[in-house]
Amino acid sequence: MKWSSRIAWFLAGVAVCLLVLLLIRFQLNWEFKITDFLQVVVTVIIAILIQKFATETYSDKRVAKNLLIARTDETISYLQDAHKIFLDCIKDGLVSKENNTAILSLTKNINNSIKRLEHGLKKCRMKAPSFDAVKGNRLDYNRALTGGGFPSQPYTVVIFTEENEIYNTLSADLESMRYEINNW
């Protein structure tokens, strides 16, 4: 709402009150000091400013938090999909052409969604302590999924253990991030 219309509404409210008081023949003591008048004006202005500041700050912060939480959820979802396909490859004992394409696409999505999260955190000037760990583990996860003899050789037991470990750490860090963002 514009300032002019706010003031107009306020004055209209005062006018209605005075009208009501006149109609009920209320006796007003019109004797007042200029300091009383100024005090009322200042109080009203401060009240309006506080209300405006609190409303805007709170709603902007909530929108930013929701966006970042959505980005975090997106990353978690890509990570879960990649892990599922990885387990399929372990079960099949090979990396099929379809799974190869899916893993490359999902690692790209994981990387890009982490990058978007980084950008968002920077823009919102928000510090999420778990993000450094997420960023640190990102390359290790890529290496576990698509390093070594990928995609021509099947995943080994060593890679299976490594992937599981990094997957669990990354998932836990991303979950922690959700709470850190929400409690910001």
Place this chain on the structure above:
Amino acid sequence: MTTATITAELSVAKDFSETPGPRCRKDGEFSGEGFLERHLEPAYLKARDEDGVLLIDLDGTAGYATSFLEEAFGGLARRYPRENVGERLEFKSDDEAYLVDDIRTYVREANDK
């Protein structure tokens, strides 16, 4: 960062393949080894001889496996001094922002293996 100008360009998608493959030639088509020997090394040498920089466009592919990138760029750093390789290569990657950092890591760690 070097002040030299870009004297050579290489697009992985246009000059090599939109679907980069595995690490070694024996493992399949469009390998990192093949890319290194047929495209990356000659283009790098050309840029080095002209005292310039090789710009590599990484966009337009279906995605890169770490094995491909490590063999191609890490492989180049195993053949030539890694500081020089790092200085002579510049990258364009709009599709995947972290890719450039990752490749620089493979170049940096190449001689440690």
